[in-house]
Amino acid sequence: MENPEKPQRFLTAAAAGLAGCRACGTANPGDARACTCCGSPLAAAGPASLQRVWAWLAAGLIAYVPANVYPMLRTTTFGRSSENTLIGGIAELFSHGSYGVALIVFFASIVIPVAKFLAIAYLAVSVRRPAALGSHGRLVLYEVVEFIGRWSMIDVFVVAILTALVQLDFAAAIAPGMAAVSFAISVAFTMLAAQSFDPRLIWNAESENLNDHA
């Protein structure tokens, strides 16, 4: 049944029997495996890409647990050794009065990773069922996640620099902890999860819903 009030104004490449390239925008013949212009592999936006998203996301979430439990830094001052976890490091910065930096690190290592897990999960769920957030809203969310995800790597670099710099023999020395590795892995996996998400799915769901209502 046709809906005269809400006609489907937009024709997608997939609906036209073509394969759109996500790298360069070329409309390829529907049976093409690789883009004729840039050579990127072509894949229809389907459930396979969602499976990859969930797999990377789960791996990132698992790696995030030891990142919080194990020490990030091991500081030795005059023979006394102390270990700092992620949260402990932020608390210490805060108690020293460097609120600005404490806030940056808090955002980069706690708020952004957690928000990213939630946002990617929400995006992946929302393509299957009607979502509260409209397509444009979810596209903005996807773009924010893609843009901001890599900035979580700050923490790993801070550990690397502190370890390289603070090597004053007996007076003070810093060594990295296991959490640095798991944190780096967690950030990399969530970046891969965001990259595996195909934004075309956001709009596919919309046109399917339109068809359902029609």
Place this chain on the structure above:
Amino acid sequence: MHTDQLIACPTCDVLNRDQDVKPHTVARCARCGTVLAAPKSGAMTQIAMLSLTALVLLAAAAGFPFLELRAQGLSHQASVLDAVLAFSRGPMAPLSLATGLLIVLLPAARYSALIYTLAPMALGWRPAPHAAAAYRWAERLKPWAMAEIFIIGVAVALVKVSGLARVGLGPAFWAFAALLVVTILTDNAICRLTVWKTLKSRSAS
């Protein structure tokens, strides 16, 4: 209509008609608003030059002294290589490799690929062999080239140790700081679909 005259939006797959876009105007997808074309006069030259600048800065950052720590008569110098090798002892060694890739090697690879693809086009020549593959890799490497994130990490680390000791900043620090600016300028100048379109039309002619 031939498919050459269509652009499939990379974000939402809607077919848009490929029209000639005047310099300094922006063409957007009719449904999702993704930028489809943003031609700027001299953009190719600009990107190629910025990429060259970035490569020089990266080389300087890797070679010159980076940071120096002084406290209670003791001092310790650290280069960018020391920061990369921070994890090299024990089971964390793979992280050292990853750090080296993220802050020096992948940015260098990305900028080299950009120069390889765009410099011939800036000069009005035909694209170099395998230019499409090189540019595809430059785009794929983009999220993993983290030189600009590294310098923010340096800033955070400096605040952390500033209470403990005096820190001297070497030329490599300023090279990285300049790299942050150059990276932002480069990323703003690149319009992916416009580069592909230029590559396509130059290869055909």
